[in-house]
Amino acid sequence: MNTKKEALSYIDNLLIVILGLLFLLFPLIYTSQMTDAFALPKQALIMVGVSLSLILLAARMVILGKVQIKSTPFDLPIFIFTLVVFASSIFAVNRYDALINFVPFLFAILLYFVMVNSLKREMAVIVGVSALVLGASISAIISILSYFQLYILPSADVQFQTFSTLGAMLDQALYYALVLPLAGYIAWPILAKKAGRHTPTKTNHENLSVEGKNQEIFGFAFGIGFLILVVGLAVSLFMLVTIARPVILPLETGFQTAFASISQDTGRVLKSFLLGSGYGTYITDFTRFKSPAYNLNPDLWSFTFFRSSSYVLELLTTTGVLGLLSFLFIAYRFLKERMLFIPLILAFIASVVLPFSFTIQLLFFIILGLFASLRSLSNPHEYPDLEFYFVALKKGILVAVPEGHAQPSSTTHRGYARLLPFLMAGVLVIFVGMIGYMAGRYMLSDLALQRSLVAFSQNEAQRAYDEQINAINLFPYRDTNHRVFSQLNLTLANALASAQAQGEEIDPAVQNDILTLIQQSINAGRNAVTVSPQTALNWNNLSSIYRSLINFGENADQFAIVTNQEAIRLDPANPQQYINLGGIYYQLGQWEQAQNQFQVAINLKPDYANAYYNLGHALEQQGEFEAALNAYLIVRNLVANDEASLSQINAEIEALQARAQTAPSDEQAEGVTPSDNQEPLNVNEPETQLPEQNPQVEIPGPSPSPTSGATPTPTEEEEQ
Secondary structure, eight states: HHHHHHHHHHHOOOOHHHHHHHHTTTTTTTOOOOSSHHHHHHHHHHHHHHHHHHHHHHHHHHHSSSSSEOOOOHHHHHHHHHHHHHHHHHTTTHHHHHHHHHHHHHHHHHHOOOOOTOSSHHHHHHHHHHHHHHHHHHHHHHHHHHHHOOOOOGGGOOTTTTOTTTHHHHHHHHHHHHHHHHHHHOOOOOOHHHHHHHOOOOOOSSSSOOSSSHHHHHHHHHHHHHHHHHHHHHHHHHHHHHHHHOOOOOOOHHHHHHHHHHTTTOOOHHHHHOSSSSSOOOOHHHHHHHOOGGGGOOOTTTTOOOSSSSSHHHHHHHHHHHHHHHHHHHHHHHHHTTTHHHHHHHHHHHHHSSSOOHHHHHHHHHHHHHHHHEHHHHHTSSSOOEEEEBBBBGGGGGEETTTTTTOOOOOOOHHHHHHHHHHHHHHHHHHHHHHHHHHHHHHHHHHHHHHHHHHHHHTTTTHHHHHHHHHHHHOOOHHHHHHHHHHHHHHHHHHHHHHSSSTTTOOOOHHHHHHHHHHHHHHHHHHHHHSSTTOOOHHHHHHHHHTTTTTTTTTTTHHHHHHHHHHHHHSOOOOOHHHHHHHHHHTTTOOOHHHHHHHHHHHHHHTHHHHHHHHHHHHHHHOOOOHHHHHHHHHHHHHTTHHHHHHHHHHHHHHHHHHTTSOSSTTTTTTTOOOSOOOOOOOOOSSSOOOOOOOOOOOOOOOOOOOOOOOOOTTTTOOO
16 A cells, blocks of 8 residues: 555656656757757657656556546536647648647647646645746746847857747747746745735635745745746847837738638638638638738738737637637636636737747646646635546446545446556557657658758758658658658759750760659659648649749640649739749740739739839730830839849830830839839749750649648658
């Protein structure tokens, strides 16, 4: 019996240590070894910590000899919320993307349940809060020192004024604002008592306090933490309004995109209305449903947003009405508790007005877990530990009974009842093993992808190539892996072709290498659109590959047009898409079709200098010199604040005037005011262009179905 108690005590203490380390390290961990230096390391940390905690809880059930789970006010709403988010991921338009984003969300949910089943004593909650405040305080110290250009971290890539271990200044400000009251909850009663002020008598566990001789030490420590976070929050807010202004999607665009997404998705209106487009896939909704009026924003029109204007709008867009209602159910359950818990109140308010990154979402569930633990401590009879038993099949298989109550009469034989903790432990271990295996492969794949990008930047083509094959083999369900691999193969093919002396016959071995690289480039591009068929970027990538093969591969021109049209279908309000398509027609000498596409771009964004510039060139090629000159005059007015572009267009106007021997009319350009943030003027051209091949090489066409959800087929090289 003593051995059993010692084992349970050891597990309970170990769970508290793991949670403390998670709370301490979460705001601090980052690494440049991953493609996202901040979010991915934090996700990996949480997955490892939660997985270890679940295994310990499984061991606890086996040692205890029964399945015992703490009940909380949020069990039902969180379960419903998780179920809806999972359903939205299963029925998502980009299913792999949604499921990849669902896994970190799931671990945030599991962290909540680990917390409420581990923090069962007030001192355990205080340890958790202490770790949370300490981690935030260390992060704040680093940020404050960085602002004053005092860099304590050795890595050169983080030595800049706005560096934050939380990745973004808005996330940092939110994190400090939500953790700050937790420090105050513990510090204030102790410091007030020390100062001789009257404080309300503690009557429940919602008001955390420290008893005993360590009171003054805790009060002083939390008081210091509170002050550090106040300064850190003040510095963060100052930087947000001066040198680190956040780029947030305008609220009206967020509303418009959300309601269009759940009501205008042809072919899946009911699914979109109920479950949205898929958790974590906001970028597809933004490109597909943003209004053309968005192009009138001079600063943001070229930005593609991965998150909506606020968390609730993003939930509505990606998880539908059911997702939003289930989240609001959590808020309703909190309000029903009628307790003033400032961090959670601030979190719910922030979810309505600001976007949430993974960092803030996880902090939200941590705060929710702390509140639930406190409520369970203060109301043990209302939120008891529940013990589960097998019952007769006609009674429902399982029944939950509050701890200390008698077993129901319908429970099965005691021998079968002993199996339940082993079965539950087995389920947890299998779950952790399966999810952990796939998550681990994803993280290893990302590490390989980052190594390949670094190698490519250092002109180590072979190492970049090998690492990208490794990344794909580890995790073939991420479109980025295939898209990057496609571009690397195309770059290498172009480099080999360009290295051949002009006019000389290409060595057969080199020719074979070029063809192999081109084949792999196309296959990888097709795999990217198979994995994420509703992502316009993948179709743009495939179109750029085919465009590079015009005059080299059979039907490359038609394939380039078809894939660009698919990109337009998925991003119809983006003027750059039409300039790309017009550029293909221009390259093929189909001037009228090019003119039509450039005109569509102008209609979408009337102050887009490059659209007029390309239109002018298409008109000039058709001999319509006066119309071309008028287009160039509009360009000149739009780029009046850009000295380089102004000099360029003036030279072209003079050359065309001499060629046409006519003076243009200024009437069309009247009323056009200069527009800042214009791109450099250029006629749209392919990024790379392989030399002409005669006869042209046979190449595969694009993926047959843009809505295909099939698993990508690795190329021969990828299988090695």
